[in-house]
Amino acid sequence: MTDSSKKESSLVVLQKLKSAGYEAYFAGGSVRDMLLNREPKDYDIATNAKPDDVEKMFKKTVLVGKQFGVVKVIHEGCEVEVTTFRSEGPYVDGRRPSSVSFVSAKEDVSRRDFTVNGLLYDPVKDEVLDFVGGKKDIKDKLIRCIGNPEERFEEDKLRMMRAVRFAVQLDFKIESDTFNAVKKLSGSIIVVSWERIQDEFRKILAYKNRTNGVKLLVECGLLRYILPELLETKGVQQPPEFHPEGDVWTHTLLTLEKLNSYDFDVSLGALLHDIGKPRAFAMRNGKMTYYKHEHIGEEIAESICKRLKLSNDETESVKYIVRNHLRFKDVKNMKVSKLKRFLQEKLFDRLKLAAIADTLASNGNMEFFEFIDDFVKKQSSEELKPNPFITGNDLIGLGLKPGPVFSKILDEVYDKQLEGKVKTREQALSYLKKFIP
Ligand code: ATP
Ligand code: MG
Numbered sequence: 001m002t003d004s005s006k007k008e009s010s011l012v013v014l015q016k017l018k019s020a021g022y023e024a025y026f027a028g029g030s031v032r033d034m035l036l037n038r039e040p041k042d043y044d045i046a047t048n049a050k051p052d053d054v055e056k057m058f059k060k061t062v063l064v065g066k067q068f069g070v071v072k073v074i075h076e077g078c079e080v081e082v083t084t085f086r087s088e089g090p091y092v093d094g095r096r097p098s099s100v101s102f103v104s105a106k107e108d109v110s111r112r113d114f115t116v117n118g119l120l121y122d123p124v125k126d127e128v129l130d131f132v133g134g135k136k137d138i139k140d141k142l143i144r145c146i147g148n149p150e151e152r153f154e155e156d157k158l159r160m161m162r163a164v165r166f167a168v169q170l171d172f173k174i175e176s177d178t179f180n181a182v183k184k185l186s187g188s189i190i191v192v193s194w195e196r197i198q199d200e201f202r203k204i205l206a207y208k209n210r211t212n213g214v215k216l217l218v219e220c221g222l223l224r225y226i227l228p229e230l231l232e233t234k235g236v237q238q239p240p241e242f243h244p245e246g247d248v249w250t251h252t253l254l255t256l257e258k259l260n261s262y263d264f265d266v267s268l269g270a271l272l273h274d275i276g277k278p279r280a281f282a283m284r285n286g287k288m289t290y291y292k293h294e295h296i297g298e299e300i301a302e303s304i305c306k307r308l309k310l311s312n313d314e315t316e317s318v319k320y321i322v323r324n325h326l327r328f329k330d331v332k333n334m335k336v337s338k339l340k341r342f343l344q345e346k347l348f349d350r351l352k353l354a355a356i357a358d359t360l361a362s363n364g365n366m367e368f369f370e371f372i373d374d375f376v377k378k379q380s381s382e383e384l385k386p387n388p389f390i391t392g393n394d395l396i397g398l399g400l401k402p403g404p405v406f407s408k409i410l411d412e413v414y415d416k417q418l419e420g421k422v423k424t425r426e427q428a429l430s431y432l433k434k435f436i437p
């Protein structure tokens with residue numbers, strides 16, 4: 001679905017609502033993005049039509065949350081979210097409203113989170129309705145709560161994460177009363193489900209400005225509750241000959257800045273790659289050491305992924321990056337078979353992205369990556385990852401009994417194949433003879 005067809009569909013739905021005599025506006029992110037000359041993600045509609053009316057008017061609808069007044073209209077394959085103007089009753093547990101009631105456009109806007117998200121746009125009249133001072137805040141690049149910031153964050157604590165997220169996404173500042181309210185209430189973020197926190201954190205790490213996002217999370221106090229381990233890296237010294245940039249914290253942020261990937265697992269892996277260093281730090285013979293920090297780090301990373309409720313795949317990837325980020329320094333000394341096996345690992349490419357960022361954020365010595373690129377360039381993909389000449393069936397055919405020894409034999413023969421010492425299946429079969437009693 002193209003962005004223009006999304007916009008077209010939303011326009012058609014909006015116009016139909018209007019010609020039936022209802023009020024209807026584009027609301028929320030799309031108005032903000034249009035004023036910023038950015039491409040909106042989607043064009044949500046706010047209207048005084050009730051969910052039942054909306055359902056009756058359109059052929060294909062999905063009721064998302066009747067009690068919240070949200071109906072999805074499917075128009076020519078595009079989903080358009082239509083929300084009835086609503087106000088929200090008192091919040092329970094700082095997470096969700098106890099009830100909603102249907103109200104005027106002006107009242108609807110006042111339940112929204114930030115002024116920049118509180119604008120309404122009438123595309124027919126080409127008119128922006130601004131009840132909350134959103135236009136000025138867009139001009140001044142400010143994220144400001146609608147109404148009293150402390151009250152708004154007390155209602156829904158996730159809004160604190162959202163404030164940071166929008167600041168990062170739009171490259172705006174958080175207005176000082178709003179910022180101070182986050183600072184004051186940051187500890188209460190823990191009442192929010194980790195899935196929702198993860199969702200906002202994931203977004204923060206997906207914007208260009210993400211390094212500032214992490215800094216902002218520290219400044220407003222939220223990082224202490226969602227990733228306290230990262231704060232332990234502050235002030236952990238490193239030998240200046242390897243790390244001219246400074247302590248582990250500085251290095252970590254710089255790594256994120258240098259990272260050439262916006263995938264969440266790679267970003268989080270880069271952010272956590274040295275998370276084991278604070279606990280591993282020890283002075284030995286007058287030298288700073290971080291013995292086994294990659295293993296300690298892997299364990300810490302695992303508990304962080306669990307806390308953030310990451311999927312198994314993403315957890316595996318983050319752990320792999322943390323555990324293996326030091327391996328590149330050995331590539332020149334690896335046997336060809338070992339190097340090829342390393343290159344064959346499923347997550348190698350993701351690890352390499354993080355490891356390159358790690359290097360660029362310290363001494364900048366790229367020789368190991370150049371060595372690998374050079375090595376790969378000189379081989380065909382068949383040479384890098386050949387199908388094994390021999391399988392377990394061959395071993396059975398030779399009368400060997402299946403058991404743990406099988407994989408040892410197969411590994412050995414495959415290593416010979418990777419090294420080019422065994423070039424054909426016949427050679428592989430004759431190599432096997434030494435294993436037959
Ligand atoms: P994006 O472009 O990233 O989707 P958005 O502004 O559309 O940004 P959404 O999370 O999609 O953000 O929410 C749509 C609108 O609903 C927001 O602009 C805001 O007006 C309102 N909103 C969403 N979540 C909240 C919340 N937790 N509290 C108050 N208002 C909210
Ligand atoms: Mg949106």
